Structures are given as structure tokens and as C-alpha cells.
Amino acid sequence: MPESIRRARAYLSRVAEPPAPALAALVAEQGPVRAAESVRAGTVSDAVGRETSARRTVDRVDEDFRIVHALHGRLLIPEDEEWPSWPFRALSLASAHGVRFGYEPLALWVRGLGHLATLTERAVAVVGSRAASGYGRQVATEFGHGLAEAGVTVVSGAAFGIDAAAHSGSLAAGGPTVAVLACGVDVPYPVAHEGLLDRISRHGLVVSEYPPAHTPARHRFLTRNRLIAALGDGTVVVEAGRRSGAKNTAAATSAFGRVLMAVPGPVTSATSSGCHELLRSGEAVPVSSVAEVVESTGRLGFDLVEATRSREKAPVHGDAMRVFEALGLRRGVSVEAVAVESGVDLPMVRALLPELELAGLAERVDDGWKRSHDSDWRGDA
């Protein structure tokens, strides 16, 4: 794929603040390269102009790529095989039905070894209050752990409380997990979760619609929530107060026709009142266990096939997989030889090898790098 497409989308992802429906329509019509040229030149309709004029002269593409590459990240675009086209169909369908937040992102900045399309083949969003109770955190951790064991990717927002517990539970079971941020993937937010975000990127993916250095803002959380809802086969609200942001993710889940689930809790606890509201209105079905989540989101026959396939699955993105495959099974291979063999450029190989090492897939030996013993593609060896 021409690098010009990726560069055009990188520019476009910074030029407008999502949601930017007019720009999205322009890209759909003209393709990203021509659309970027028009925006840059200012030769666009008033609607696109309103969305892009403020930032149209800002071109930070090289710098943005430098930042994400330093984090072993990359820009994922709809033209990539790794793009989660299937989950995102819900967005375009919703958009066609006039759902305000139903539009695909122009691109996704990602950090980590995971292969997004594969990771979201079987995924569940687990969300809830930042101000979670001990009960809520316990349930979120158990659900995260159990879903990972069942081969289901946990998607969440890396926030305090329920999100963090769900990611951690998944990681504890060696599962990949996906964090969707409301800021750049280079921005450690919340700061206390820098370590958690690092671990998520090593075993799954940290994803954002926002280019590097973008800081979180209230409207960005709301915009981000639709992606969490779209990437899961369903959403579990573990704990939510009556005004919790999780209810926004819940609304998006319903709008996309995905399964909305809520965990019951003590009726004496304000942090469960939002869940009970969703149950009482009939919007959500109650789930008390991982088995019930799997049952509610399961596609007929899928789980059985999945169980036999899981060992062969490769939730690692293209470059990392090519680097891994270029490694020797027994003897070491030099970094330069890996680059030649894999066709991945040298700086990227240098970036990816330590990540593969952290994921337990590669190891450093005297004469270079080799695959580690018992490595497999799930990164949970």
C-alpha cells in the first residue's frame, strides 16, 4: 500500500476534531489522498471547512510517526488488513440510521503487538464507574480473568475503577486486552496507569482515534466510548451510578444493536443503581458470571470452533508477525538479517524485538535473536 495513503490519513486524523462527519464524507468520496490535498489547500465545502480550517496548516505527520514508532506503535488505517472492518460495520450502519456518534474513525493510532481485527473477532467491552466499590472491582477482575480464559478479548477504557480491574484480570489470565483512550497513545492517562498501559500494549493493544499529544477532554471520552461499544460483541456494565459515563457506552451499545449486559449488585449501593436502571428498563440483560456473558454474546457454533482454533490464532500485527517469523528456532539471527528476511525496516525491527521479548516470544542470544521456547502467537506463553 502506498505510504501516501497512511500519511494522508495521519494528517486528516489531526486536522479535525472527531466527530467530523463532513470530512468523513469527503474522504469516503475522494479517497484519503485527494481529500487531504483539498483540505490542505482549503478548497473544500463550507461544511468541511468548518471542521478543518482551524488546523489545516498544521502538519505534524513526521513527528507523530516518530512519537508512535518510539512507543513501538503505528497508525492503523481502514486500508489495512488489520482494520476491524467487521466490528466497525455497526458504526456505519448506525450512522446511516442517523445515530449521531455512528461514524468510523479516519484512522487509529495504536501501540502494542496485538492484531486489532483478530483481537476483536471475539471481544467483550467491560466498563463501569471510576469510583467503583470493592465489589465492583472484584467482579470486573473476575470477569476479565474468565473472559481471557474463554478466549475473549476484554475491551475497556483504562480508567480507574472497573476499567482497570477488567484489564488487569484479563492480563492476569495471560489474555490480550484492548484499551481505547480518549487521548493520544503517548499520553499516560491517568498517570497512575502508565504501568498498566505498558502491560496492555505488550499483551494486546492501546488504541486511540486521537493523534499523539492529544490530552483527554470530556467530549473525547464520549466520542471514545462509541469505539469501545463497537469493538465488543457486547458490553458489560459492571458498576455504574445513575450519571456514570458507562451509561453513555451503554447507550452506544444499544444504538449499535450489540448486546448490552449489566451486573446486578446490592440495591443499597449507589454504584449499582445505574446497572439496575438499565435492567429495569429492559435495555440490559443481567449477567452474573462469565458463562452468562459468553452465552449472551455467543454466536451459534462459534465458541466451539474458537476453542479448537485458539492455539493457532495470531493476534499480533503484521510487522511483528513478520519479524517473529524471520527469527530462527534454535540459533540466533542478527537484527540486520531479520530486517532483510522480514522486509520490515531496521528501526521497526529494533523496536519490535524487545517487545517480542517482553511478550515472551523472542529471546536474545549470543549471535542475535531467536524464538523463545514454547512461544506462541497469543503472547501468553
Next chain:
Amino acid sequence: MPESIRRARAYLSRVAEPPAPALAALVAEQGPVRAAESVRAGTVSDAVGRETSARRTVDRVDEDFRIVHALHGRLLIPEDEEWPSWPFRALSLASAHGVRFGYEPLALWVRGLGHLATLTERAVAVVGSRAASGYGRQVATEFGHGLAEAGVTVVSGAAFGIDAAAHSGSLAAGGPTVAVLACGVDVPYPVAHEGLLDRISRHGLVVSEYPPAHTPARHRFLTRNRLIAALGDGTVVVEAGRRSGAKNTAAATSAFGRVLMAVPGPVTSATSSGCHELLRSGEAVPVSSVAEVVESTGRLGFDLVEATRSREKAPVHGDAMRVFEALGLRRGVSVEAVAVESGVDLPMVRALLPELELAGLAERVDDGWKRSHDSDWRGDA
């Protein structure tokens, strides 16, 4: 009404173990007096014979009346104005649709001042596990209290755990409550609840399909549960394990077309798992508060009318009301004069006056009995 009818039903209520559908059909066809004569003489169909032959020569009517009168009780029969005909319509309807446990009782032994038809005009069954958690007992107490405050009678089974908490909460708010037993109203079961049953009888009613001295048995609990379900506009299951008897009451509630409600609880608690099962299957709607219970069981416009009417309501049965009305407002009236004035026989007047006193409705003075200050019909003065 001829005393012969009441005596016939007293005999019939002992001669067969409920459910006795053939006997019920005979009574419906011939009336209670002729049916009792046929049963006594043994001139009945094989089906009725199978239900009644073992006890047909047992006639304890006088003794049974003595026992319940000593407890200030009485036998309530369908011919009484106080019979809960409206709630019990659900039973005959269910029976007509082949529901096995859908049949009206032949009579009800009751103990207490309450007027059953009035008490069940607006009533909710609150049931749950004997082995309740602290959480479950707390919710049951709060619901009992709040329902009483909302003018709703709590119906339950006087068992340990949820039942006791619901009755106690209602009593604490000064509300009347109805306990339906699986044994005779003279049998203190469980023994530890003798005091609770006394308090219930003073502020509401203790009710049983079983004649005095009948002891509880497993099948009697199941038979009893249908009456709890029938007497409420709906049933709230506060806590229930997967095999709790409360699920039997829940099934009866659904079979009668009444609203089934379940209280969510921690998914980590086995005592809530039955509730969550009912919610997940869609059999029950979740309720988190008294307001939601009232909303789920409310009949349009009823609650408003009820609020203005509640102070005029007289949930006291006919005899007690007549005795009360025969009392002077300021000066005392002799027991004999009350009997003459009220038309209630002397032993019953002697039995009722202390009960009215305990309920805060009457007081003993030098020259007999008078109404107490600020007494009202709700017995919660």
C-alpha cells in the same frame, strides 16, 4: 348467615388434605352443607372418597372453634364479606387453565383483628430465603417498612430470614401485615417466632388453610405458597438460592398472572442467585426500591385515590369493628352492654376487647371499656 354453613366448612377444612380438587368440585356443586353431609355419610364419588375417607368420621368442629376463639381467631369462609374473593379469582382462573395448585381454599382459619378483604385490597407478597444474608434481611425490612408507609399490606410466610424481616419492617412502620402459615394458626412455628406471630395478629392477620393443631410439612409449604402469591398484587423475591422455596412462590405468582419482582444482589452471593436467575430468564422484573415495587404493582390512579382514602380505611374484621363501634367515646361501657349493642356474642366480645386494647383502639376504664384517644382503624395509632 346460618351457622351451619360455617360448621360445614370447618368440618370440610379438616376432612381432606389440600389440594382436594374433587371435594372442592363437590362443594361448588352442592354447597358446603350438603357436601359435608354426603362426605360424613360416605355417599360420595370414588374421587371424593379417596380425598376424604381417611378422616370422614373425625369431627372436631367444636374443639377447633374453641381453640381459635381462645386465640381471638375465627373461621373465614367464602360466604363472608371479608373473604378475599377478588385476589382469589386468580386461583380459580388458574385452575380453569389446568394449573395444578390453582384452587381456592374451602375456608381459612384466621387469627387477628385484620379484615382480610380490606387488607389485601393493596398488598404485596415479600418472600425469600430462610438462610438470608444480612443484606437480604436489611432490604426485606426496608421494603416491609416502606410498603407499610405507602399503605400496602405485606403478605409473607412468617419464616426465618426474609419473611420475618418483611413482617417486622411492616410492623415497625405501624402497618398491618398478613402471615400465611403452613400449619394451624395455633401452632407457633417456628417456635422462635411466637412473639412475631402475636404481633402480626394484633396488627393484621395470621392466616391458614389448615385447621388447628396441624403441623407444618413440606407439601403444606408448597400448598401454602400459592395463597401468599394469590393474596398479593405481586410478589417480591428479596433473596433466594437456586433451590429456595421462594422460587415456588415465584412460579405460582407467574402462573396467576401477577407481577413477579426480584431484588438484585451481589453476584458473588449464593443467596441472590435465584433472584438473578429469575431476572435473566425474564420471569421477574428487578426492583431496587419501594417506589419501584409500587410502580410495578400499581393500578392506574389507584395509588392516588388510596392516599386520600387510607385514613378512612378499616382493616379490622367485622366483629372487631362492631365491638369497637359499640364503645363509648368518653365514658366506659360494660362488656355485656357492648355485646348487646354490637350483636357480637359475649365470649367473642371478651376476646376482642383486650385485642383492641393492644392495638391501641380501646381502653379499660372504671365503668367498663371506651375507645382510646386518637384511635383509628389502622391500629397504628
